[in-house]
Amino acid sequence: MIRLHHVAQARSFRVLWLLEEIGLGCEVVHHSFFDRSLRDPAYLAISPAGRVPALEIDGRAMFESGAILQYLVETREMFGPGRGERPDWLEWIHFAETIAAHLANLTQQHIVLREDHMRSPTVMRLEAKRLEKTLEAVERGLKGEYLLASGFSAADVAVAYGALIGQRFVRLDRLPGVAAWLKRLEARPAFRRAIDRDGPPQIYLRDFYEAPEP
Ligand SMILES: N[C@@H](CCC(=O)N[C@@H](CS)C(=O)NCC(=O)O)C(=O)O
Structure with a gap:
């Protein structure tokens, strides 16, 4: 099992x-x-x-x-790269953690640190900007419907987690490609089954976490 x-x-x-x-x-x-x-x-x-x-x-x-x-x-032997795509596939699988590093920092700032005096509005704004930059790289990197021209792969799974949570810190209005890709992925039956098994939310209870103005 x-x-x-x-x-x-x-x-x-x-x-x-x-x-x-x-x-x-x-x-x-x-x-x-x-x-x-x-x-x-x-x-x-x-x-x-x-x-x-x-x-x-x-x-x-x-x-x-x-x-x-x-x-x-x-x-x-499923959801790997197509012919000649292995370097791209590996880049995206690992880039997923570049995105997640910003999610972790933002989660710490907005959620884990409960008292205002522990938080830094500067770090919140900076990390939201840096997260946005990584999502812009996804926007530019999409090859049609997915990250790889050959179609859906585990790279979409790895990176989409970053966009899924990232949209709670960065608005996707300026990233229409990412928003449409996420919608496409969310419509997959396997995604829906995974969401059903995810369990009650325990980290992100708000739809959006705004960085305080300077
Ligand atoms: N690079 C690791 C990161 C794992 C990680 O930090 N997971 C977080 C949840 S997203 C965690 O378990 N945090 C618990 C803790 O820091 O105590 C991976 O991708 O598996």
Whole structure:
């Protein structure tokens, strides 16, 4: 049995979604950021920094969402790059974490730091701008309907998580290509199934987090 360790709205959604696309059944173990379960020694044995995702599969456990996506694509031979596209595919799989670094900073600023005196409006504005730049790169990089000319791939899964959460910090009005791509991906039956299994929201409770004016 494949077992995914997951927190609703976290990067583990990438793995949940790709497993649904491939059609691999899995048990989802729902964790919370607030109950210390990710710091339990048993969990640290499979995810050494206590992060999600972790995936128990093929007799071992794996951490790092990009590595897990790549492993699933390579072992199940689905949703990889087309001929000649491997460099682009790898770039996008890893660029997903460039986007996610800004999401993590914005999440910390707007959500994790609860008191106003702990937050920096400058960092909030700067990180929202830097996130927007990464999404502009996606806007320019789209090749028709998806990131790769050959069609839907795990690269869309990896990067779309960034746009999905990123739209809570950056308005997509100026990024019509990204907005249309996201809509197209959200209409996929596997995406809908993954959303149904995601669990109640526990990180992002607002539709939009505005950076304070200077
Ligand atoms: N690069 C890692 C990042 C994993 C990560 O930081 N996940 C966050 C959720 S999006 C987490 O588990 N945070 C819990 C914590 O920092 O304690 C990946 O893509 O798997």
